Amino acid sequence: MVATAALFAIPFGYLGVRAIGNGGAGWEATVDDASIEPLWRSIQLVVLTTVVATTVGVGMAWLTARTNLPGRRLLGVLAVLPLVIPSYVAAYAYVSAFARGGLLDEALGVSWLPAVRGLPGAVFVLTAVSYPYVYLPVAARLRTLPPSLEESARMLGRSSWQTFRSVVLPQCAAPIAAGSLLVALYTLSDFGAVQYVRYDTLTRRIFAARLDPVTSVAVSLLLGVLALAIAGGEHLARRRFRPVSGVGMKASITHRLGSLRWPAFGATAGVIGLALITPVGVVTWWVIRGQRSGVRRSRAVDLPQETWSTAWIGVVSAVATVAVVLPVAWLVMRRQHRVAAAAGTLVMATFGLPGVVIALSLVGITVGTSWYKGFTVLVLAYVLHFGGQALGAAQSAIGSVSVRYDEAARLLGANRWRRLWRIDLRLMAPGLAAAGGLVLLSVMKELPATLMLRPIEFNTLATRINATVEDALFIDAGGLSLVLVALSGVLTWALVLRRH
Template structure:
């Protein structure tokens, strides 16, 4: 009898879905997913139009080989360093008795509030000769390691301490417990975080342009400026998209089919912390302090130096206030639009999971993994050839944000809808409410915290977005990111400092929300 109840409830919800109320949900989901396929269609269409002979001539060039080598070296060196640093910091803050663990945990997440190109700006103004692969690796590690620290720390908080107790009772030393018991449990977190960092490495433009390190993204942007959407830029975009798909496939294969969930509620207690010796404690504190100095101290000290050196003159309110207004406007409208577009897909994934839902969801995830410059080039091509009035309009910018950041809203919204009982939605429909009104009045109200978290993540991404905004924004549009880039392009680092500071101040509250949300979902 205990098993019959969920079966009836599931059939009941699917019956509702198959009625007239589900058609508009499917229609909107298909429309959003078709829009998400535009960048993929752009890559395929460009390759088809160019022809095989010209593809070979454009791809098999020394320049492409150089860019590919730079990209491979950047990814192969940066990812292991980020993984190692993330694991070390997460273990120190979650499994050791390191003094000030909570403070160090917060400081390990805080670098997310500093855009990657602001990190690069700080290092270039501090050490003007810094450039090339070593500089790219250094700045990438300190800018992106929080993407690994967050899931690793959250996973360590959720792990049942009993598995470590059993390992220790069998005579394993602390290091053996870590490598043989803890590390295998972190496999999914490592894979997901490494994938996120890898996609950022492939997509980033401002960071590498400032330190004069050539990647596919910097080369595509340079080609676009010189030839305006010429074949060379399009084929470089196709190779970059292929690299992203290879990275996605590699992470999926590495994930495997192993099971990581436990049966039962587990142990409801805090894990036993490893007691660090005097030398180990000093090394742990030194690692935390050095990471904090490089990831937070360098950009904040550099900004302070330029603000003091520039004085009042750098605070050009006539330019700063419109840039702040444009950033807030695009961020708020883009976050609302993206969250609304994610509603039908999120509802399908919870209320009617199946092959269609998985296919529609996959379209959005694959497109969001593509670099912003590929998405921007796709929209430039489509609008020029098929919708010329939309070229370089606010609509095209918002559409790019939707395609790039929809999964950020989708994940949080899906979790919120899952916590809203389907019975309440069905009851509202039985009382005469239309499916749309039942979804709006009941489900979305209960899922509001998840929707707000997803919208906050999208807003944070939009405020720091540079590449797509530079290519798609109407003439005269200036956000904090593009204003910062314009000042640094003129080597006016003092005038760029207020833009960077405002971006950090906008991002800090949302980064704090993300940190506390990860603590809360882990049960602390």
């Protein structure tokens, strides 16, 4: 646990040391309007995106898990998938599809669509790619929640909506809080979407100032403090609700939506249409359009190799990440361990840092060693970058397993390790798989840290998408993006969804 905390302290420590080294100039750069204004914009973006994405995520989870929504099984699976679309791909797809003369204009003749720009554009794009952070844990919770309370509420004459509000929401408070924290930190760390919709947040400022180290360190530190504040604030809020124990059984209660059944279907399908079908459609369109005009193809892309590299580095990093954060999650949830809780806050806050900041800190401390630009440091970067995702999900997993089983087994004389292995890990398995799944998806689309720390000649689908788009090899860029989305979908299915 201490080792975990020490690892996650690296980026903050590095920023702190650099900022102190910069002295007065660093302080001036921190309080400069050019830093404070982006800070204010980041705060607005984080708040708005979190509210909208949480609403969408909870709504989607309840509709697909607990109601007689038409096609809810399929919709339930599709609802997870926007997570596999990199924010830069989504942002590009929306901006180009919604633009006048864009795909929607050309194909459907709709030219009145608003441009995806500024704060509303950024909220829209980031909601589309991040609401699954809320959807996943809440849907998982709803599936393991004992139906008895809801049944009682229904029998007492409460409507579906009243039951949802008075019974379901409180029981889902922990996963909702965990999911919205991920959305908030993801939004804070995002660069791809804000750069494209031109909303000048802290991450954009850090990028713009990359050849001005004093400023970029100062702004990174501001962002780091904001991330710590968000993670710490959530930690304080979380103490107010105690986790409700689940029983790990399949809950089958179904609310009848009645006349709202099809409108609800429309809303759910609309979210999936915007968040999943639109970006995938635009990318497919590149490929088709490119095929027709017979443009030049990439010479460097080796699809099987890059698909394999993406898959294995993703799986290894996911397993490593869960292993690193599990002790912290365990101590927090089972022992209410104070120090572990502080470590957990640090792990969460690190998720709020942009990849480039984490990567630069690892450059600083590993350069000159034989690990630099090796797989160990690359995997470490992913562990630091995405540990928060795994931690939230792992805590939910642990929280959903009743300690009563553990107590019963102890009375029967089972030792600690046997109880852990036979009871807790078994019951937590779906939740831990979900934790790993989140990390897996993030690693597969990660770009800035990968570009900086990957071993020479190691290419993932994401690095190839980057290179081919830069070179405007649109067939390849589109094709690679589709492979990335498909691979992510298959792996999510195989490792996570299938178990539910």
